[in-house]
Amino acid sequence: MMTLRGRRAGDREGxxxxxxxxxxxxxxxxxxxxxxxxLDVPGLIRGADAIxxxxxxxxxPLPRWSHGRMTLLGDAAHPMYPNGSNGASQAILDxxxxxxxxxxxxxPVEALAAYEAERLPATAAIxxxxxxxxxxxxxxxxxxxxxxxxDRIEDVFAPGELEAIAARYKVxxxxxxxxxxxxx
Ligand SMILES: Cc1cc2nc3c(=O)[nH]c(=O)nc-3n(C[C@H](O)[C@H](O)[C@H](O)COP(=O)(O)OP(=O)(O)OC[C@H]3O[C@@H](n4cnc5c(N)ncnc54)[C@H](O)[C@@H]3O)c2cc1C
Numbered sequence: 573m574m575t576l577r578g579r580r581a582g583d584r585e586g587x588x589x590x591x592x593x594x595x596x597x598x599x600x601x602x603x604x605x606x607x608x609x610x611l612d613v614p615g616l617i618r619g620a621d622a623i624x625x626x627x628x629x630x631x632x633p634l635p636r637w638s639h640g641r642m643t644l645l646g647d648a649a650h651p652m653y654p655n656g657s658n659g660a661s662q663a664i665l666d667x668x669x670x671x672x673x674x675x676x677x678x679x680p681v682e683a684l685a686a687y688e689a690e691r692l693p694a695t696a697a698i699x700x701x702x703x704x705x706x707x708x709x710x711x712x713x714x715x716x717x718x719x720x721x722x723d724r725i726e727d728v729f730a731p732g733e734l735e736a737i738a739a740r741y742k743v744x745x746x747x748x749x750x751x752x753x754x755x756x
Pocket of ligand 1: 645646647648654657658659660661662663
């Protein structure tokens with residue numbers, strides 16, 4: 573099994589996994605020029621038994637998650653691009669906030685409102701950041717600054733720049749407090 577990430581954006585309207593893909597379109601639109609000397613991607617695709625599309629899909633943040641005694645959590649509440657690899661982590665943070673709110677409020681409707689007020693804006697910001705490539709934005713920046721390649725990463729990024737990108741994202745997703753220094 574081989575997974576390759578092509579250029580096409582996710583299909584916001586009809587996102588679904590395991591859609592078959594035509595070999596000719598797959599090569600023409602995405603991978604025809606993926607020949608690296610040591611790896612012939614078009615050759616691999618031509619020789620594959622079957623080709624499936626595995627789209628990257630997110631959704632615009634919802635205006636609300638809670639309706640009376642019902643609420644959303646995890647991917648149902650905030651599907652996001654996997655840049656940063658933290659969809660599951662955010663579901664766990666949702667669960668923690670939900671438990672805390674239910675323990676603090678006698679009225680479950682108030683608890684769900686408090687949970688939503690804490691987590692909806694926080695996760696909406698991550699959905700937006702992941703559309704800009706999240707912490708993987710350094711790959712795009714490197715490509716733009718050195719389109720013909722480079723030998724030393726230090727020639728492409730200023731001292732501390734990579735660490736600052738990672739640290740800002742950690743603050744955004746709740747792995748690091750804003751009061752902690754961005755770079756040690
Ligand atoms: C390829 C891939 C790699 C990923 N890598 C990472 C990673 O490295 N780090 C990370 O943090 N996150 C990662 N994620 C994201 C992570 O898997 C999700 O964000 C996380 O699983 C969301 O959890 P959830 O409980 O909200 O939803 P889910 O895990 O999707 O759970 C929903 C459950 O509900 C069940 N269900 C659906 N409909 C019904 C129904 N009608 N009745 C009963 N049950 C139903 C489903 O079968 C499923 O078990 C990755 C996701 C993918 C696809």
